[in-house]
Amino acid sequence: MIKKGYYGHWGGAFIPEILHETFKELTSYFEEVKEDNSFWEEYLQIMSSYSCRPTPLTYAENLSNRFGGGRIYIKREDLNHTGAHKANNVMGQGLLVKRMGKKRVIAETGAGQHGVATATMAAKFGFDCTIYMGEEDVQRQRPNVFWMEKMGATVVPVTDGSRTLKDAINEAFRDWVTNMDSTHYVLGTVCGPHPFPEMVAWFQSIIGLEAREQILKSFGRLPARVYACVGGGSNAMGIFQGFLQDEQVALVGVEAGGKGLTSREHAARLAGSDASPGVAQGYKTMFLQDFDGQMLDTHSVAAGLDYIGVSPILSDLWEKGRVRFTAATDTEVMEALELTMRNEGIIPALESAHGFVQAFKEAADLDSDEAIIINMSGRGDKDIFTIANAYGDPSWKEFIIERAEQYRKG
């Protein structure tokens, strides 16, 4: 018998006793809404009126012609309210929180997109909101910190460990074990203890449902390949679910190659060979860890991919050979970003640009009567400081220095 919350032998719910009842309650509410059509209706309604669903599927004609192979389509999750697919999960969990009658939400965030989405949802639904964010990510995603605070959230910089996403998750759990009566933890990706992977995948499945319909309508047939970047795996699971049953559609997950797969400075769990099975943060998956089981420091230019673990659902699909995994380096990401901006006038988030890298590498292998879809999980505006810095843009630098001088004068 397959145990609940397991995908092959990955997943589970490795939670401290203090949270047992909280998880029991959450699971039972989730089971209830899954069977309740009116809940999904309400979800679709709010996603179309408060966010921008269905998000378009854009034909990238210039890029397609440039590579001269498969036709490139981009699923525009950047056009969601708050600029990323994170809103799909957050609004869904927000509706669930209303049902549960809780008044406070907490969340971890890496890139800040999940934090911004949660702060937005909390403002709209009238919840108190605290966001945990690694200190390193606070620095590199500063604009998002500003917006979270403006929407009334408290942003707590986490100074422990590697000061990135995993440490923010630990801190959110520490808050939750203290305040579980009033508080729901809005986990931002398809990781963590059951029911989170299943629940987040369910809300994100809206991406794939739309994309499948859209590609059939605009291209007349299913895509040959679908590409998505993989941090925890929520945007990837979102779009992949639309095509899992179509065996002819190849599914490709792109992880953070950082400074290269042999550099030890990356976050490639499934594409590299540095990860091994482990149990941490409440679930069993492939983790970047040492011989003793201590988690390693990861690196990526994209804060949202800079994480030690990966969805148990994806570990299972990887093991079964259904999803292929590759990695994109920081340098390749900047190149793909520039190409996309110049040719299509579209600015992908650094995370999303990982998916573009692999699609660009493979597009020419396909015929022009085949299509590929890239899931553009979010927009790059949040990365303006990182991108400007990477390009060493002189006029931007001048602007920042001038502004700093003005602030200094008071």
Place this chain on the structure above:
Amino acid sequence: MPTLENKLRETLSQKQILLMTHLVLGYPSFEVNREVIRQMVENGVDLIELQIPFSEPVADGPMILKANQQSIAQGAKVEECLKFAEEVTAQFHIPFLFMTYYNILFKYGLEEFISRAYNINIKGFIIPDLPPEEGKEYLEQVKKRDLAPIQIFAPTSTLERMQLLAGNGAGFIYCVARRGVTGKKTDFGQDFDEYIRRCRNATSLPLAVGFGIRSKKDVDFLTGKADIAVIGTETIRLVDERGPQAVGPFIGGLR
């Protein structure tokens, strides 16, 4: 060899309440650990939790979290912790337990870890992120060797849940005194009395109470209610602030 429970009951026939202390292996160093354990045992501690550091200690508060991370950063390895444990169990004749997170056992190899612990005379395990639902093989392996897979009760646990946990446990039950993580103060009020009554109703195993116990006053309060008082963060704080030699007098003054 007497089981942990028998050993505790024997000690309980001479003392009103037992003291269990805790330390993080390798923090601030194995050398200081050695001295702290000596001071603890000489001042009457009845059993000791040796925490093998883990990089993601989610159930621990800031103090123990920092101790875990610093120990690892200084290069403490699981093998070193095991060797150290072997040394202290040979030297001091009180029960020692391993406290750690599941990944340490999982990565070592569950059966290998438990059998190694058995060979070095460890009496039981406290694994806060391994509920019985996920720990079938662990429970089997531990019980097969007559070791104690210590189960944890929380104030949020229902009576039914406590009964299920107790059925899977041995040695004693670790009752977490309040919500939250280690290291914060606990206010023992009326809710606590009701909680302890629920714990007693659920099991005949001895009850240990931990989280936020710092003073003689706390230990006095627990006397007659619980069987074991657990001192965790407080001795780490003491060693940080006043050095290992402050531990003896502190422990000596608790009962």
